[in-house]
Amino acid sequence: MSRDMRIKGGLIDRSSPLGFTFNGHHYHGYSGDTLASALLANDVHLVGRSFKYHRPRGIMTSGPEEPNALMTIGEGADQDPNTRATMAELYDGLVSRSQNHVGPLGFDMMAINDWLSPVLGAGFYYKTFMWPAVFWEKFYEPTIRKAAGLGALSTIEDPSQYDKGYRHTDLLVIGGGIAGLTAALTAGRAGLDVILADEDFQLGGQLLATQGQIDDQPHQDWVKSAVAELNAMDHVTLMPRSTVFGVYDHGVYGVLERLSDHLPKDQSGPYRQVMWKIMAKQSLLASGALERPVAFADNDRPGIMLAGAAREYAARYGVATGSRVTIMTNNDSGIDTAIDLNALGVSVAAVIDSRTAADSHARLPKGMRLITGGQITGTRGRKRISGITLASGEKLATDCLAVSGGWSPTLHLTCHHRGRPQWDNQIIAFTPGADIPPGMLLAGSVTGAMSTQACINSAIDAADAVIKTLGAPSRPKAMRKAGGKTPPRPQAEDRPYGIAPLWQMGDGKGRQFIDYQNDVTAKDIKLAHQEGYRSVEHLKRYTTLGMATDQGKLSNVVGLALMAKASGKSIADTGTTIFRPPYTPVPIGAFAGRSRGANFRPTRLTPSHGWAKEQGAVFVEAGAWLRAQWFPQAGETHWRQSVDREVMATRSAVGVCDVSTLGKIDIQGRDATDFINRVYANGFAKLAVGRTRYGLMLREDGFVMDDGTTARLGDQHYVMTTTTANAVLVYRHLEFCRQCLWPDLDVQLISTTEQYAQYAIAGPNARQLLNRIVDNGVDLSDAAFPFMACGEITICNGIPARLFRISFSGELAYELAVPSRYGDALIRLLMEVGKADGVTAYGTEALGVMRIEKGHPAGNELNGQTSAHHLGLGRMLTQKKDYIGRVMATRPELTRQDGIRLVGLKPVDPNQAIMAGAHILPVGAQNVAAHDQGWVSSVAYSPMLGTSLALGFVASGDQRFGEVVRAADLLRGHDIEVEITSPHVFDPEGRRLHG
């Protein structure tokens, strides 16, 4: 069944044969082939089934617009569905499968749909599957979706790696055909930085597909020398296999480069594809034009393709698409196709021209049959075309029908800023309108230039305009060809295009496909019009015309023409839909790039991380930080065992916790005191040097923003600490205050979070442990270094350190900071020398238990929706000064006596646990929002008190100590009685703190 359809010539490397499979059959092609050209070389035309009617379909095009030849390439996790065979470069061992059929491709069970087509027209499911209503979601839709599908994902994680990148350039040339190459040469010779991107793996565009000469060189030779010259320029970057898929704001272009798709797996590089953001001062769109088909009965049989595709397969790939090729055209490019095919040795059965006469007919080879004024009314052959019927009634035998309905500029990218194409009656096509993206120029066929010479001229003019706008930079003179003189314009073919409109042939009967990928027919468009869909946008959505993955690259204009015909309006008056990114499909993996799995975002590690890991610590994310949550020890099977042990050891001896993650902001300057006094709600004006104070920071709206301690290290030198989560937020806030609110203050800020490793050392033996490492002369006695003292000291024989006597746990506690380079050594030292003091490392969970026992608010309480009064800190709001948030903090709702207050909660039955997030309801009240009195914000099990404990907010809570309410978590079906207490339940007198 496989015939060798190779002819002479082409740009394939016949010394490099490649084996591949299609639906399990082995074939071979050559390096330089696409999967499509290699299949055609083996005379395989039937390559898929259509979306809706499961009709046999063949390769229609030779480019990105291919609607039919969608393949699944690769196997297992690597399988890549919906790959256009016309764009898939052949490699050795390529495995491909056709899609969308049940049973073998040649006998698709779902082809029954084709017989049912009379009831499956546009909008059929809106009309058909209306009853019973519940069936839609459960039965009809899943069934229809299953029947009408494209390829399937493997559902296994994609093993390919994707990367991203950023490039900057003066000029981005989009498209490497005659216009793109000419523009790149012109701009490159002038010394501009140029990137030329083309979706094809070979630059040259239509020059590779057509016979002709530029100056005295054949097309393909001219391309070779142009590419060689561009390659020799350091400031020019050629990017083949790179699709510019989107135009974004400020000269940003989305470009997908396929690095490894054309390589066998064992030769692939580290990344399959790279998503480039190219930032270009100017871009030049030289995307050419796409040929379009014509509507006629059964115009979708395998073997029917675009004329330009048949021409390209012959010229570029050395493949005859049939042994009796018939050409149907309404313009001179079809005539040129006939001439080229004949010259390349492909047998042309006949040329049917819908025009009655054309000058170009004289150029046809002698003896070639020409039918002028001809139209096709039907075709024959199910899995491959075998013949056509002409309007005259004549039947012609043919195994390939090459159709040209004219060319439409590939103007998709011009629409990405909502630019609207305009109708051009000269070339019978839409051309880019005036509102194309800023910074974009156009050259070549996308402008409607249809001869090679016109393309060259428009490219040089456009490149000259770019050079004029950007100014030629100073490049070595050697860069400039001909000593800076403008070389003469290349000379090439400059014939007219000679198109006469032809959208539909025959009497409108039979299946005339417009959108091949979505199976939209001429009848569907007529029906939509009959049913009142007048706007092109409605037509598109009702019929799904142009809504497939090809975005209507072939179907758009033909569909609009038929719509215009139905409404009796011109195409210009009918208008067009526009195009959005991406120009062609982009894998989601390419958008994700490296940001997947553990690499989704960076992590920040504490100075003790390596040591903690050695101890088997369990880590928790705190912002971007990984913090040790607890340190399991041998025999501990439940996290609570570890946490209870850490709490009890800290409270009975001494515990060490890495608190380096807290934000540290160094504040200096003559007005540092004034500055701090303005950002905190409580007074700081009288904080002495060597002392630390707890500070409460409000937002401008009066709610609490953050809290922390600020230490005064010198007369004009403070260190503010923030919560871990708000470190950046507070720093930004302070910078705003400094730069925008009070630029007159002399204040300098810088984060020193990363500079210091800081450890909390807490517990009755804390001083004893510290005394083992501080240098002689550092007096830690209560008198010399009391609660809330701070100072710069040295440890371990001269290592500079900062010591703060502050406590989050309620114990005698210090925080010791050393430069981060000593952080790892210090934790090891503390754990070693502290053995005698009963030292235990504790994690964030034990830290949380101890702060809940002490009633200290943390992130759960400082959630941006609570005021100082809510937190029971209303008395800290000083009246003696102005500060950020002062006015708004006095709003009645934030200060009302019966508002929520931070309280402690204790289960009445100590065997019960309180659930975080539970709502506070009166005992016996109905579970309705009207009875809601607050919520539980933080919970813990207190090993010291032997009970579950919680912090929460309860209406008038501070006046209700001793009252029993319910903590109801209706989502988890949990509802228990709890007693309202003071938030400070452990050592309420604070005796431990003062040691």
Added chain:
Amino acid sequence: MANRLVASSPLNGFHLEAEGAQCREDTGYAIASVTATKGDMKALSAAITSGFGVALPAPGKAVTIGNGKGNSKGDMILSSARDQVFICCHLSPEAHLAQVTKACGHVASITDQSDAWARISLSGPACPMIMERLCSVDTRLAVFPPGSVARTQIEHMGVIIIRQNASAAMKHHFVLLTPRSSAHDLAHALAETPPFKT
């Protein structure tokens, strides 16, 4: 307490080698942040010129200090923020802080940043292809000449990029300063970039 603590570098001497590129952690550098009091950059400029013999770098620029042309140590002053420079020297942090305080203490607020940053050196002709994969800032050699500084992001991590002054041996040489806590991830990002990743 007799035993001194042993210092560790942020990346434990990380290095990568590939055709056309090498990357290594530069250790032993001290960094001091120097922020002009009252925003008085003239006074700071004078202090820097008299203390280090160079002019204050303009925003987005760095200047080499120390032994001039043959600056093999990579000592430099770079603009790091508004009214602020970082002075980086291959010295102990204590000695460096003392020299910076002596030179600028009367006109600037100074902090020790030596331990806050990891310093990574990236060199070799493949630098441009590495930088374009990592960073959206335009670091093309012609646009970002030696002495250029960009404070930006790589893979969501803050980074200060400095193009080092060119020497005959090292036409392509970038220094990256990145916060210590996430430096391991920047090192990973570099290792994941061709030609280091193959």
